[in-house]
Amino acid sequence: MKRARLLVMNSALPVLDYRVPADMAVEHGSVVIAPLGPRQVMGIVWEADRLPGEEVGDNRLRNLLQVLPVPPLPAPLRRLIEWTADYYCASLASVARMALSSTAALQGGRTMTEYRLVAGAETPKRLTPQRAAALEHLQGAQGTLRELAEMASVTEAVLRGMVGAGLMEAVQVDLDRPYPPADPAFAQPTLSDGQQAAADEMVEAVKAESFAPFLLDGVTGSGKTETYFEAVAEAIRRGRQTLVMLPEIALTQNFLRRFEARFGVTPVLWHSSLKSAERRRAWRAIASGEAQVVVGARSALFLPYPRLGLIVVDEAHETSFKQDDGVRYNARDVAVIRARFEKIPVVLASATPALESLTLAEAGVYKRIILPDRFGGAQMPDIHILNLIDHPPERNHWIAPPLVEALKQRLERGEQSLLFLNRRGYAPLTLCRSCGHRFQCDICSAWLVEHRLSKRLSCHHCGQEQPMPTACPECGESDCLIACGPGVERIADEVAQILPEARVALVTSDTLNTPDKVAEFVSAAENKMVDVIVGTQLVTKGYHFPDLTLVGVIDADLGLEGGDLRAGERSYQQIAQVAGRAGRGAKAGEVYIQTRHPTASVIAALAANDRDAFYAAEAEGRRSAGAPPFGRWAAIIISSEEEAEAKEAARAIGGTRPHLPDVMVLGPAPAPLSLLRGRYRYRLLINAKRSAELQKVLREWLGALTFPQGVRVSIDIDPYSFV
Numbered sequence: 001m002k003r004a005r006l007l008v009m010n011s012a013l014p015v016l017d018y019r020v021p022a023d024m025a026v027e028h029g030s031v032v033i034a035p036l037g038p039r040q041v042m043g044i045v046w047e048a049d050r051l052p053g054e055e056v057g058d059n060r061l062r063n064l065l066q067v068l069p070v071p072p073l074p075a076p077l078r079r080l081i082e083w084t085a086d087y088y089c090a091s092l093a094s095v096a097r098m099a100l101s102s103t104a105a106l107q108g109g110r111t112m113t114e115y116r117l118v119a120g121a122e123t124p125k126r127l128t129p130q131r132a133a134a135l136e137h138l139q140g141a142q143g144t145l146r147e148l149a150e151m152a153s154v155t156e157a158v159l160r161g162m163v164g165a166g167l168m169e170a171v172q173v174d175l176d177r178p179y180p181p182a183d184p185a186f187a188q189p190t191l192s193d194g195q196q197a198a199a200d201e202m203v204e205a206v207k208a209e210s211f212a213p214f215l216l217d218g219v220t221g222s223g224k225t226e227t228y229f230e231a232v233a234e235a236i237r238r239g240r241q242t243l244v245m246l247p248e249i250a251l252t253q254n255f256l257r258r259f260e261a262r263f264g265v266t267p268v269l270w271h272s273s274l275k276s277a278e279r280r281r282a283w284r285a286i287a288s289g290e291a292q293v294v295v296g297a298r299s300a301l302f303l304p305y306p307r308l309g310l311i312v313v314d315e316a317h318e319t320s321f322k323q324d325d326g327v328r329y330n331a332r333d334v335a336v337i338r339a340r341f342e343k344i345p346v347v348l349a350s351a352t353p354a355l356e357s358l359t360l361a362e363a364g365v366y367k368r369i370i371l372p373d374r375f376g377g378a379q380m381p382d383i384h385i386l387n388l389i390d391h392p393p394e395r396n397h398w399i400a401p402p403l404v405e406a407l408k409q410r411l412e413r414g415e416q417s418l419l420f421l422n423r424r425g426y427a428p429l430t431l432c433r434s435c436g437h438r439f440q441c442d443i444c445s446a447w448l449v450e451h452r453l454s455k456r457l458s459c460h461h462c463g464q465e466q467p468m469p470t471a472c473p474e475c476g477e478s479d480c481l482i483a484c485g486p487g488v489e490r491i492a493d494e495v496a497q498i499l500p501e502a503r504v505a506l507v508t509s510d511t512l513n514t515p516d517k518v519a520e521f522v523s524a525a526e527n528k529m530v531d532v533i534v535g536t537q538l539v540t541k542g543y544h545f546p547d548l549t550l551v552g553v554i555d556a557d558l559g560l561e562g563g564d565l566r567a568g569e570r571s572y573q574q575i576a577q578v579a580g581r582a583g584r585g586a587k588a589g590e591v592y593i594q595t596r597h598p599t600a601s602v603i604a605a606l607a608a609n610d611r612d613a614f615y616a617a618e619a620e621g622r623r624s625a626g627a628p629p630f631g632r633w634a635a636i637i638i639s640s641e642e643e644a645e646a647k648e649a650a651r652a653i654g655g656t657r658p659h660l661p662d663v664m665v666l667g668p669a670p671a672p673l674s675l676l677r678g679r680y681r682y683r684l685l686i687n688a689k690r691s692a693e694l695q696k697v698l699r700e701w702l703g704a705l706t707f708p709q710g711v712r713v714s715i716d717i718d719p720y721s722f723v
């Protein structure tokens with residue numbers, strides 16, 4: 001008799017064994033449905049010797065019910081799931097779920113019903129407001145009723161009524177229709193000598209079909225994308241799949257266009273806001289091996305590629321590769337591990353590598369490829385430090401006079417400028433002039449941020465919003481609220497005052513919240529319909545606007561406030577990246593960095609354009625603190641809706657701390673963000689030597705404790721967030 005051991009897709013359940021019926025074919029990795037009491041569960045058939053569980057006698061086994069019509073998860077992916085669960089102290093099921101991340105794709109069947117407005121249908125004379133809203137918002141849209149209902153902010157019932165009334169129609173969509181093939185020779189660029197040498201190295205590694213990690217370390221505008229595209233082309237020629245990971249969905253539009261220009265078609269896109277039909281189609285094409293190149297956010301990393309030949313992590317220094325909920329993993333690091341299991345090359349590309357990556361390259365673990373020059377003879381921009389103490393902006397203004405002058409000059413010359421401030425909204429704090437009341441979130445320890453465009457106060461931690469009040473809720477006074485400090489909306493207002501005739505584009509996740517809007521912005525900027533871009537970190541990287549010759553950093557000190565050990569590095573990366581947008585074409589670029597601390601090491605390094613010295617000093621600081629990459633960190637985060645309960649649990653954890661020579665436990669202490677989404681939070685930071693068996697220590701320590709129902713305890717290995 002054949003038995004199968006299942007990794008069940010529910011972390012609360014143990015490993016379960018089943019009988020495989022005679023007429024059913026399963027292998028390791030098969031995705032199956034099994035009975036559990038009166039219910040059914042989904043599971044993955046796993047190597048029994050890798051998944052310890054209670055042995056059950058043959059006579060007590062129940063039959064598997066069904067094998068789902070998808071290819072079995074490949075062995076290297078199964079090993080990756082095990083590794084990730086083990087390293088990040090997560091359950092196997094929660095990691096495996098990231099591989100099976102399209103429920104629809106698992107069901108087989110090849111068509112799906114979507115809906116759209118009937119073209120040319122006569123608009124009835126009397127329309128309910130809901131139907132009118134649907135007619136307005138759904139022009140040109142197609143999707144499931146749920147997606148359309150969300151798009152139009154109406155209920156599904158309204159849309160069903162419209163289907164009945166002949167205003168909307170159902171369409172059968174073929175979900176597995178193939179993607180058009182990419183042509184590796186479609187538009188091969190002529191590479192510079194340096195680019196060619198870099199490309200050759202990566203191409204050779206793709207040919208070798210063995211594990212090879214690279215750090216592609218090239219200055220901004222050196223053509224890193226162009227160069228790694230040659231390795232992608234080689235993978236396509238060899239019938240192998242490529243995964244390109246980008247840190248933000250907003251960057252994908254730009255990437256898609258460049259890819260299309262090089263390979264003739266767009267790649268397969270993967271991110272969390274795909275519609276379910278797109279997601280399903282992409283998942284199935286990936287799992288069948290048909291999808292040649294996939295570009296996606298970090299969630300694309302765990303998909304079941306059967307023939308992966310290359311992974312690229314672009315802008316690899318970005319902290320958004322770290323996931324901070326669910327499975328707390330770092331996609332940059334796991335990408336390298338996946339490449340090892342798949343026996344393929346992986347390229348981490350960045351102009352400002354993470355210190356971790358740089359250290360590994362210096363140790364020879366990663367092969368470092370350097371592109372020292374901008375492509376096409378473009379020069380690196382000139383950096384000016386603007387000391388705000390010597391050059392104060394006018395009252396209630398934030399742009400210092402020399403930067404104002406530079407902006408005016410650019411406008412006269414018909415060149416573009418970019419102002420960077422990493423803060424969304426209009427003002428980060430609103431207070432009452434008469435009683436001093438400060439507007440704060442009810443359920444987070446955070447100020448509410450004024451958004452003048454949407455006329456709302458919003459919490460940037462939990463997303464709660466309220467209409468902008470006209471009077472102070474505390475003292476009842478009206479016309480007494482003052483906006484303190486600037487966000488990008490306020491800077492855009494200031495630019496409009498200084499340069500009334502300039503066309504200003506505001507670029508934040510509030511204004512560029514759909515792929516279409518991103519595409520619209522990029523095309524406007526490229527066609528010189530925009531004079532001044534005012535943006536958050538969203539606009540600091542990846543973009544190439546040849547006529548952009550001026551970059552202004554509004555507040556270079558912002559990133560260093562209340563900073564953790566990585567604040568200096570992050571700040572440096574962000575400013576160096578945004579500075580890197582200037583002067584990428586024929587005209588030279590200039591950068592103004594506004595600061596109150598011109599001697600701070602970050603600012604001094606930027607001024608002297610001395611990256612190596614900066615990294616060396618950072619590395620020294622980390623080494624002496626035993627911080628990553630020289631030592632290891634983990635965090636334990638305890639939260640509960642009951643403050644006393646959270647505190648008690650934190651104290652219990654602190655009280656049972658291990659006493660080991662290579663593990664130091666700091667805390668517990670209230671988290672800097674001590675209230676988040678209505679939950680009180682405490683933290684501990686564990687600092688371990690590299691020799692320590694950190695995960696084992698944590699598992700044994702926390703595994704011995706029990707907590708009340710409402711308490712959540714999570715482990716964050718190699719944490720990036722300390723709030």
Ligand SMILES: Nc1ncnc2c1ncn2[C@@H]1O[C@H](COP(=O)(O)OP(=O)(O)OP(=O)(O)O)[C@@H](O)[C@H]1O
Pocket residue numbers: 189190191192195218219220221222223224225226350351375541542543544580
């Ligand atoms: N060999 C080449 N032939 C033609 N154009 C090139 C070549 N190399 C680079 N370019 C162009 O130069 C510009 C800059 O290249 P790219 O955006 O790849 O640089 P990058 O190194 O990724 O920069 P950043 O890190 O700042 O995003 C792009 O418009 C790109 O198309």
Ligand SMILES: [Zn+2]
Pocket residue numbers: 441442443444446459460461462463464677
């Ligand atoms: Zn909040």
